[in-house]
Amino acid sequence: xxxxxxxxxxxxxxxxxxxxxxxxxxxxxxxxxxxxxxxxxxxxxxxxxxxxxxxxxxxxxxxxxxxxxxxxxxxxxxxxxxxxxxxxxxxxxxxxxxxxxxxxxxxxxxxxxxxxxxxxxxxxxxxxxxxxxxxxxxxxxxxxxxxxxxxxxxxxxxxxxxxxxxxxxxxxxxxxxxxxxxxxxxxxxxxxxxxxxxxxxxxxxxxxxxxxxxxxxxxxxxxxxxxxxxxxxxxxxxxxxxxxxxxxxxxxxxxxxxxxxxxxxxxxxxxxxxxxxxxxxxxxxxxxxxxxxxxxxxxxxxxxxxxxxxxxxxxxxxxxxxxxxxxxxxxxxxxxxxxxxxxxxxxxxxxxxxxxxxxxxxxxxxxxxxxxxxxxxxxxxxxxxxxxxxxxxxxxxxxxxxxxxxxxxxxxxxxxxxxxxxxxxxxxxxxxxxxxxxxxxxxxxxxxx
Amino acid sequence: xxxxxxxxxxxxxxxxxxxxxxxxxxxxxxxxxxxxxxxxxxxxxxxxxxxxxxxxxxxxxxxxxxxxxxxxxxxxxxxxxxxxxxxxxxxxxxxxxxxxxxxxxxxxxxxxxxxxxxxxxxxxxxxxxxxxxxxxxxxxxxxxxxxxxxxxxxxxxxxxxxxxxxxxxxxxxxxxxxxxxxxxxxxxxxxxxxxxxxxxxxxxxxxxxxxxxxxxxxxxxxxxxxxxxxxxxxxxxxxxxxxxxxxxxxxxxxxxxxxxxxxxxxxxxxxxxxxxxxxxxxxxxxxxxxxxxxxxxxxxxxxxxxxxxxxx
Numbered sequence: 001x002x003x004x005x006x007x008x009x010x011x012x013x014x015x016x017x018x019x020x021x022x023x024x025x026x027x028x029x030x031x032x033x034x035x036x037x038x039x040x041x042x043x044x045x046x047x048x049x050x051x052x053x054x055x056x057x058x059x060x061x062x063x064x065x066x067x068x069x070x071x072x073x074x075x076x077x078x079x080x081x082x083x084x085x086x087x088x089x090x091x092x093x094x095x096x097x098x099x100x101x102x103x104x105x106x107x108x109x110x111x112x113x114x115x116x117x118x119x120x121x122x123x124x125x126x127x128x129x130x131x132x133x134x135x136x137x138x139x140x141x142x143x144x145x146x147x148x149x150x151x152x153x154x155x156x157x158x159x160x161x162x163x164x165x166x167x168x169x170x171x172x173x174x175x176x177x178x179x180x181x182x183x184x185x186x187x188x189x190x191x192x193x194x195x196x197x198x199x200x201x202x203x204x205x206x207x208x209x210x211x212x213x214x215x216x217x218x219x220x221x222x223x224x225x226x227x228x229x230x231x232x233x234x235x236x237x238x239x240x241x242x243x244x245x246x247x248x249x250x251x252x253x254x255x256x257x258x259x260x261x262x263x264x265x266x267x268x269x270x271x272x273x274x275x276x277x278x279x280x281x282x283x284x285x286x287x288x289x290x291x292x293x294x295x296x297x298x299x300x301x302x303x304x305x306x307x308x309x310x311x312x313x314x315x316x317x318x319x320x321x322x323x324x325x326x327x328x329x330x331x332x333x334x335x336x337x338x339x340x341x342x343x344x345x346x347x348x349x350x351x352x353x354x355x356x357x358x359x360x361x362x363x364x365x366x367x368x369x370x371x372x373x374x375x376x377x378x379x380x381x382x383x384x385x386x387x388x389x390x391x392x393x394x395x396x397x398x399x400x401x402x403x404x405x406x407x408x409x410x411x412x413x414x415x416x417x418x419x420x421x422x423x424x425x426x427x428x429x430x431x432x433x434x435x436x437x438x439x440x441x442x443x444x445x446x447x448x449x
Numbered sequence: 450x451x452x453x454x455x456x457x458x459x460x461x462x463x464x465x466x467x468x469x470x471x472x473x474x475x476x477x478x479x480x481x482x483x484x485x486x487x488x489x490x491x492x493x494x495x496x497x498x499x500x501x502x503x504x505x506x507x508x509x510x511x512x513x514x515x516x517x518x519x520x521x522x523x524x525x526x527x528x529x530x531x532x533x534x535x536x537x538x539x540x541x542x543x544x545x546x547x548x549x550x551x552x553x554x555x556x557x558x559x560x561x562x563x564x565x566x567x568x569x570x571x572x573x574x575x576x577x578x579x580x581x582x583x584x585x586x587x588x589x590x591x592x593x594x595x596x597x598x599x600x601x602x603x604x605x606x607x608x609x610x611x612x613x614x615x616x617x618x619x620x621x622x623x624x625x626x627x628x629x630x631x632x633x634x635x636x637x638x639x640x641x642x643x644x645x646x647x648x649x650x651x652x653x654x655x656x657x658x659x660x661x662x663x664x665x666x667x668x669x670x671x672x673x674x675x676x677x678x679x680x681x682x683x684x685x686x687x688x689x690x691x692x693x694x695x696x697x698x699x700x701x702x703x704x705x706x707x708x709x710x711x712x713x714x715x716x717x718x719x720x721x722x723x724x725x726x727x728x729x730x731x732x733x734x735x736x737x738x739x740x741x742x743x744x745x746x747x748x749x750x751x752x753x754x755x756x757x758x759x760x761x
Contacts, residue, residue: 265594
């Protein structure tokens, strides 16, 4: 034991020295950008780093060309990667970040959250002035990941906007004369009919991303208890996760479990596996987003398969209907070399021509009022349907969990891991609420100011 | 001895210079390794200890010194202890089964005169040639809930009652992952044990045969004691490799760490905290724990298995 202690001491000492040396280096590098900023405006370079998964890289190469054509002397270097977080993390650590990043806060790398916690994002409030501010869909500029410090200042901009809900196969419904259910009672009644035909009612990506259920859970809390009930949950208010609204929502899942409505084997399915089952008429509904059609483009489908998009059922006919909406963020690191140019690029992305490119090449639609109609001809029908669901009386709700300083507690993760446990029958909804309430209590004291 | 004395008396200067030469040679040979080892092993390890004292994100741009707070949290974090328990499960179960099975096969192959011996050796060793990720994916396919061979087989023999969502249920997930780890490791240790068994003089077995000792008795009374040193070494290997391997298998087979973290191990928990939860300092505290844990475990297992080595 003495030996170990001795080794530990030596380790600790040697590391102290080396780490201090390391710090020195980092700060040297980060002071460098100041000099380069003084360079001439001509021949400017803009390094953009974009998430490639699902969207591809072509769209960014196109946009880069268009921007270069508009701004002579500017050269854009595109870094596109499906594991973008791993690529840019070392660059950011060395004080040499890209000028522009498009990587959603829901990405597992947690880059945006880290940048917010470290206060290393450039203030981009002035991008949203005048016309552009009015054109943005309501509520999209106030989410915690967009304006994280509660002072109204904007540090990240929503680039893609999508509404999410339950997908179904229109053909299957037509063949059986089934109606899309409007209430949860109708939903389960339909489930019984489907069961008689050997079809499951509900499935989701239990094995790799049960948080797809956010699409159901969040708006349903809003339906049951109003938008405030949901915001209280997202902001870790005391008692929020034990409220009636949450209880009613959790009971829906308990019913799915108790009635045997979950597609067999769901608990071991990844998102692609569950989507595949859905495409082959093994299951009626799957919670998903507008990327589904593109993602499963080449997958085998049941004959005559046609994507249908339904909002969520409500508890009673006449309840106010909500639908979950999500934004993917783009942002500029504080240490970026060319912040003004990066801002200009952001503004450029919200222009009509750019929106056309974004939509037709990648199915990305920014949260600009009327954007969906602008690009109607160049997007899939199901994507269009997700956008126009608001015309059918659905109110989009959006938001994200209040950001906190570093903590080991991850409420969102616990919420959906526990949901799997409900489906496996190893947890009660009361215990589920208790667990989350406990998490919320810890987190509420750590919210970033 | 005599010649050495003579040399010392005769040419002391030459000897000293030869000694110097020898030291120089040794230095030239070892210094590069020492440097590499220091830069890539010692310093990063030391850095882990240092970083565990800070509150910082995975970008480490703003660090806040918080002393041992991360460790305080560690000791009351239920998820951490769950990961620790899972790790213990893998270490104990996978080690026990792998060791038994590979010893059994090694004994079988080393002490019988099968013509297909080289063939079996290759077949058993084969999984070691594959990358761990490939093996993980392979087993994910086997356990697939809709088209996996396991589920299909059970359906064919009309045992639907036995079907589970293998990697998605608390009761099955750890066993399923263990199976993959064992399949992967058996061949490697079997080859090691066979090498050890080949080193045991054949005449011992001949005598045993003449005395009428059964094969099992021979195995426990001759083979095991004589290759005890090798077994001791492999136990340390087991512990270290299970800690490392479990990360890959868990990550590949259950991306979220299994249902409610039932398959989460210390290293996947560390990874999750560092890169998904953006809680790097805390993750480093987990790292420190893993370091000390494997260190202590190796020492304990070494002590427990210490036994006088039988010379032959």
